Amino acid sequence: MDAEDQASRVLREVFGYSQFRGEQREIIGHLIAGGDALVLMPTGGGKSLCYQIPALARQGMGIVVSPLIALMQDQVAALHEAGVRAGALNSAMSWPQVQETERQARAGELDLLYVAPERLLTERCLSLLDRCPLALFAIDEAHCVSQWGHDFRPEYLQLAVLAERYGSVPRIALTATADILTRKEMIERLRLREPKVFVASFDRPNIRYRIAEKDNPRRQLLRFIRAEHPGESGIVYCLSRASVEDTAESLVREGIDALPYHAGLDSATREGNQRRFIRDDGIVMVATIAFGMGIDKPDVRFVAHLDLPKSIEGYYQETGRAGRDGLPADAWMVYGLQDVVQQRRMIDQSEASAEYKRVATGKLDALLGLCETTQCRRVRLLDYFGEQSTPCGNCDNCLDRPQEWDGTVAAQKLLSCIARCRSATGFGFGAQHVIDILRGNRTAKVEQFGHERLSTFGIGADLEAAQWRSVLRQLVMLRLVQVDTERYSVLSLTAASREVLRGERTILLRRAVDGGAVRPASRRPVDRTRVTAAQAARMLSDGSVPAGDDNTHQTLFETLRAWRLQVAREHGVPAYTVFHDSTLEEIARRRPGSTEELRAVNGVGAVKLERYGSEIIEILAQSRLRRFGQPAR
Ligand code: ADP
Ligand code: ZN
Secondary structure (H helix, E strand, C coil): CCHHHHHHHHHHHCCCCCCCCCCHHHHHHHHHCCCCEEEECCCCCCHHHHHHHHHHHCCCEEEEECCCHHHHHHHHHHHHHCCCCEEEECCCCCHHHHHHHHHHHHCCCCCEEEECHHHHCCHHHHHHHHCCCEEEEEECCHHHHCCCCCCCCHHHHHHHHHHHHCCCCCEEEEECCCCHHHHHHHHHHCCCCCCEEEECCCCCCCEEEEEEECCCHHHHHHHHHHHHCCCCCEEEECCCHHHHHHHHHHHHHCCCCEEEECCCCCHHHHHHHHHHHHHCCCCEEEECCCCCCCCCCCCCCEEEECCCCCCHHHHHHHHCCCCCCCCCEEEEEEECHHHHHHHHHHHHHCCCCHHHHHHHHHHHHHHHHHHHCCCCHHHHHHHHCCCCCCCCCCEHHHHCCCCEEECHHHHHHHHHHHHHHHHHHCCCCCHHHHHHHHHCCCCHHHHHCCHHHCCCCCCCCCCCHHHHHHHHHHHHHCCCEEECCCCCCCEEECCCHHHHHCCCCCCEEECCCCCCCCCCHHHCCCCCCCCCHHHHHHHHHHCCCCCCHHHHHHHHHHHHHHHHHHHHHHHCCCHHHHCCHHHHHHHHHHCCCCHHHHCCCCCCCHHHHHHHHHHHHHHHHHHHHHHCCCCCC
């Protein structure tokens, strides 16, 4: 059998998939033939199969270098579920466990061995490998070799030793980081031999990008989760540890299963929370960016940002953790003037070099441009990574085209109001006060300074306060208004604002969309109104599954989900390792009548069919009985 047939067979038999995705076939073929490769693929693109299949197809054991010990066990568990002989070596394991894994390796009983880089580099481990036939080395999260990236790991530099010691063993480096500089670094530092470079499209079509204005972030978040993702897994990113804690608490008070994660928590709590997030269905993780690398939970249904990330790279990496299973998912962010001010302040006040500040400012501005654009978000994102595309139809701007309006007059009113109250008083004021003057509000502060006598008092009564905040934010972004980050966020004009005041420049603004955050569910490609797993479990046990065709698919899906949770608990593995949501969804849709038909469903490999086939067919048979109004057994 040639290599290609063999790869297709493993794909079908072991993993239960009918087709390769993207360039998987070429990558796998190249490795089986003994070549080195560098693979750049977005999160969820399907990197794992690129080394798992060649490891199974080639003689010997495949070594997977992965920096994330906490997740190794889950990866191995998922492989065991599919009947693959896999093991791991890391510092979280007991001595007897380590010895047993080493014995299996020596006895040729493993097809895949996951190893942390620091462990791999020990003489003990290297000499173990010396005595085993090796199929390949896969270096996951390979961007960790880059000293400029934020995930730098010094051990990764030493992985170059593999090139000398195991010159004839093919190596594949994989990452979801796209930029050209890192690409070169990975090839050089890992000493890949004439690697073939595979760059996949970075588009994630199932993710819907949505960016709205911040008004009351907690309430907006709550509304978003309740309306669109009740009982589902998601990640909420916040900038500070304090806001992580507060947000998690406020969600819990509202009955949402939320957990906090940040570097200030002790490691046991952190690991415990991460574990629960991965294993249980429907947990919301509220976290700083300390959370996320290597989290390969496939059914994260949303990633929400309550604070602005620092760059488009950061935003893309974080939002990329949603929807790895290919089902619809949301990337949802709210942002406001305060975010812009805060991020600029962090750059200004950092100790870094002028060069670094310049780069950081450029990156932040690119992100702000993404926030304020009235064009397709995805086109803009992909363009940033050098990829051309056309409007996607799956972002807020495509679905609900925001209006642009000529804000020149409004900008002039705002700018002159800032100038007038400064010159009348001798010092500057913040946003709230300036907007009060524009709207003609006689607040105590307005009267205290006699600002009701300014010529700009009341000239902006035609716009709501929220609209003025939106105008101001956009002017700040355009650097037409400066916010003093040191003192009380006082506003002042910039050199460029004169041009606007003199009428030499037209200002096009994005119209504030009220609650642009929430869209009716009917617009979604897949209706995901769901009962929670807990409700489904109850229905499963008391047989009260409602009949009716609209509901059948949904109910069946929930019933299968509840069954999956039970199985996962019994086996002590994450639910998704039993079956992915996408597989359960397909089963609910196709309702196979026999194990033979079940075999055709994506994600049902030989071992899983053997293990769970008859149980699933039984669940389907029971649901059919109920549907036709006959008593369930
Ligand atoms: P990455 O490591 O690139 O983030 P994974 O390897 O975890 O992505 O794959 C993402 C998801 O896609 C997984 O749920 C995986 O099972 C699924 N997948 C990968 N390749 C295929 C394929 N050829 N057909 C169907 N599903 C696939
Ligand atoms: Zn779009």
